[in-house]
Amino acid sequence: MPFERGAVFSMRKSLHLNLGVCLSSVTFLLGLAMFIGSRRMNYWSGYGPGESFMSTWVSAFLVMFSILSFFSEAKKEGIALNQIFPKGAGLKNMTVTWAALLVFLALVTITGFLPAAAIMLFLLFSLGYRWKHAAILSVIVASLCYVVFKILLQVPLPVGIFGI
Amino acid sequence: MSESLGYLLQGFAAAATWYNLLYCLIGVAFGMMVGVLPGLGPSAGTALLLPLTFGMGPASSIIMLAGIYYVAMYGGTITSVLVNIPGESASVITCMEGYPLAQKGRAGVALGVAAIGSFIGGTIAMIGLVFVGPFVASQALKFGPPEYFCLMVMGMTMVVGLMGKSLVKGMTSAFLGLALSLVGLDNSSGIARFTLGTDYLLSGLDFICLAIGLFGLSEIFLSLEADLHSEVTIPPIKGLFPAKEERPIVAKSILRGTVLGFLIGLVPGTNSVIPTILSYSLEKKLSKHPEKFGTGVVEGVSGPETANNAYCGGSLIPLFTLGIPTSPTIAILLGAFVMHGLQPGPMLFQENPDVVWAVIASMFIGNTLLLFMNLPMAGFWAKLTHVPNRIMFPIIIVLCLVGTYSINNSVMDVVMTFLFGILGYLMKKGDFPIAPIILTFVLGDIMESTLVQSMTMFRGDAVQFVQRPICAVMLLITAAVLVVSILTTAKRRATYGDEEIEM
Numbered sequence: 001m002p003f004e005r006g007a008v009f010s011m012r013k014s015l016h017l018n019l020g021v022c023l024s025s026v027t028f029l030l031g032l033a034m035f036i037g038s039r040r041m042n043y044w045s046g047y048g049p050g051e052s053f054m055s056t057w058v059s060a061f062l063v064m065f066s067i068l069s070f071f072s073e074a075k076k077e078g079i080a081l082n083q084i085f086p087k088g089a090g091l092k093n094m095t096v097t098w099a100a101l102l103v104f105l106a107l108v109t110i111t112g113f114l115p116a117a118a119i120m121l122f123l124l125f126s127l128g129y130r131w132k133h134a135a136i137l138s139v140i141v142a143s144l145c146y147v148v149f150k151i152l153l154q155v156p157l158p159v160g161i162f163g164i
Numbered sequence: 165m166s167e168s169l170g171y172l173l174q175g176f177a178a179a180a181t182w183y184n185l186l187y188c189l190i191g192v193a194f195g196m197m198v199g200v201l202p203g204l205g206p207s208a209g210t211a212l213l214l215p216l217t218f219g220m221g222p223a224s225s226i227i228m229l230a231g232i233y234y235v236a237m238y239g240g241t242i243t244s245v246l247v248n249i250p251g252e253s254a255s256v257i258t259c260m261e262g263y264p265l266a267q268k269g270r271a272g273v274a275l276g277v278a279a280i281g282s283f284i285g286g287t288i289a290m291i292g293l294v295f296v297g298p299f300v301a302s303q304a305l306k307f308g309p310p311e312y313f314c315l316m317v318m319g320m321t322m323v324v325g326l327m328g329k330s331l332v333k334g335m336t337s338a339f340l341g342l343a344l345s346l347v348g349l350d351n352s353s354g355i356a357r358f359t360l361g362t363d364y365l366l367s368g369l370d371f372i373c374l375a376i377g378l379f380g381l382s383e384i385f386l387s388l389e390a391d392l393h394s395e396v397t398i399p400p401i402k403g404l405f406p407a408k409e410e411r412p413i414v415a416k417s418i419l420r421g422t423v424l425g426f427l428i429g430l431v432p433g434t435n436s437v438i439p440t441i442l443s444y445s446l447e448k449k450l451s452k453h454p455e456k457f458g459t460g461v462v463e464g465v466s467g468p469e470t471a472n473n474a475y476c477g478g479s480l481i482p483l484f485t486l487g488i489p490t491s492p493t494i495a496i497l498l499g500a501f502v503m504h505g506l507q508p509g510p511m512l513f514q515e516n517p518d519v520v521w522a523v524i525a526s527m528f529i530g531n532t533l534l535l536f537m538n539l540p541m542a543g544f545w546a547k548l549t550h551v552p553n554r555i556m557f558p559i560i561i562v563l564c565l566v567g568t569y570s571i572n573n574s575v576m577d578v579v580m581t582f583l584f585g586i587l588g589y590l591m592k593k594g595d596f597p598i599a600p601i602i603l604t605f606v607l608g609d610i611m612e613s614t615l616v617q618s619m620t621m622f623r624g625d626a627v628q629f630v631q632r633p634i635c636a637v638m639l640l641i642t643a644a645v646l647v648v649s650i651l652t653t654a655k656r657r658a659t660y661g662d663e664e665i666e667m
Contacts, residue, residue, distance in 0.1 A: 018594075019590065019593060020333075020594045020595070020596070022594075023594045027340055031339070034343055034358060037358055041357065042355075044624070048616060048619060049615070051355045051357060053615075053616065055346045055357060058342045058343050061335075062340060062343050065332055068332045068336075069332045069336045072330070073594075078594070079594060084590070084593060086389040090388065090390065093389070097384075097557075101582050104565065104578075105578060105579055108575055108578075113566075113569075120562070125555070127554060128553075128554025137555070141559060141562065142562070145562055145563075145566060149570075153216070154219075155216075155566065155570045156569075157569065158573075158575060
């Protein structure tokens with residue numbers, strides 16, 4: 001069959017860079033890294049399979065299915081990269097929530113659980129309440145968590161410079 | 165059979181202690197809450213409570229977690245009937261008849277038949293578990309490492325092949341879960357694998373971080389896309405029992421739903437949505453007035469609701485007897501067993517009869533609690549839907565963080581949970597199934613050890629797998645599931661084109 005430039009062009013044109021393609025690429029890279037890592041370990045020891053026996057096969061299959069998934073996803077329109085996150089109020093909710101979690105993670109080892117949780121909760125509650133109400137709610141919920149988990153259930157919580 | 169009854173009575177004695185009754189009540193109440201609140205499914209609910217069970221005994225913790233599992237199925241019904249919002253996926257079909265019934269002023273009847281059906285379906289399925297479970301376990305005792313490995317391969321393939329998603333994406337997720345389970349020290353050689361040179365990863369990734377991140381946080385991230393200020397109005401609930409002429413029809417639909425749900429529960433890879441859809445279709449086919457379906461028909465609620473609770477009982481059989489989780493929530497339950505030093509499988513009935521029979525007995529008690537908590541208290545649970553997401557989500561997020569921190573007192577665990585939450589969010593948006601990751605992550609350790617034992621036995625000759633009859637049958641079933649999945653994909657592609665090839 002003669003080579004048709006048009007056909008190749010239309011095939012290229014129909015490939016999409018979307019969320020599915022990105023996720024497949026990430027799993028492919030992870031599988032590839034694990035496969036290379038496995039090859040540096042023992043596949044077979046003197047009496048039976050070595051520590052990389054299972055990981056070699058699992059990573060090889062992960063690479064194979066990631067490639068299949070990549071091409072199957074690239075053929076679909078899927079969710080374009082600029083459509084992954086919502087717009088308007090949804091985007092604000094997502095951004096504030098992720099930022100609140102990052103603030104908590106950054107502060108918790110320094111300030112301890114109670115202040116870090118109160119600040120995180122303030123940011124989260126401010127999505128649905130006025131700042132005064134959000135502040136009151138965040139202090140109440142963080143304190144309740146502290147009392148229930150740390151004092152009543154004896155669950156260890158991160159302690160910071162304030163000793164709480 | 166009499167031996168099983170004897171053990172069951174001992175189980176009732178253990179389950180009826182005040183603290184186990186309390187944990188059962190907490191599980192049932194939390195399960196109702198999880199079911200009622202849209203955006204939190206039984207998987208997320210079970211994962212959230214998992215860290216809190218560290219200090220508890222194995223029987224008490226599994227009694228509580230199992231309570232969430234089977235009761236959340238009913239909790240979802242309340243919002244389906246009253247506000248047309250399914251609290252969890254198994255209740256989607258209930259909206260079709262339940263909500264129209266509520267609009268006709270018969271919300272009470274819809275909730276009543278659902279509660280009675282759930283109780284009957286759940287109880288009969290438990291009776292099935294009592295008698296079928298020990299028999300299956302005794303047969304599975306004949307299994308060696310190769311049979312176990314093939315069984316897990318079969319279970320994994322059925323989960324991926326039948327769960328209703330793209331086979332390729334399902335397999336990618338399944339192998340991703342397996343790959344993540346390999347991080348940490350190798351069990352047999354003690355050599356560190358894929359730890360990136362950090363001490364944190366030496367003990368491997370934590371199951372709870374994975375479960376809370378992928379199921380709990382990701383679900384909240386998705387729900388944040390919607391309006392946080394929405395409020396709902398609830399119709400009045402009057403008269404919980406169907407009219408006299410409807411009672412025989414409802415009774416028959418409950419019986420059919422029980423059988424259907426229980427049988428489907430035995431098959432790995434199915435989920436609680438499948439029996440509800442099949443039961444609804446069956447009721448419609450057998451009905452003398454199929455044209456009325458969609459306008460508020462009582463048997464359209466009782467059949468599917470019974471089927472999803474009977475499914476819960478049936479799906480526990482593969483877990484208790486073979487150690488195979490059939491759904492994500494069951495995988496989290498399996499994780500709870502392992503966390504408390506128990507290994508579900510054929511030896512469970514022999515090595516830990518005190519735990520397994522106490523859990524089974526508690527489910528009978530939990531089902532009865534469900535009936536009493538719902539027939540007179542449906543209105544109370546429905547009021548939970550008034551709690552707005554803007555107050556619920558921050559509280560759930562902080563509980564997720566406390567739960568994951570408490571595993572090892574490590575902030576890194578919280579970081580990992582957040583990262584898995586983002587991964588779960590992106591995978592759900594990209595329509596990559598999450599369930600296979602959890603299922604294979606839980607099975608990863610035992611799959612590796614049985615494979616290594618088998619290959620050592622066979623001296624590296626993998627062909628010997630197919631020379632063992634039980635292995636050969638299981639591998640044949642695996643191949644058949646794969647072929648059916650591929651053919652279904654091809655057929656759908658031919659019908660709908662590339663955009664519609666999800667299975």
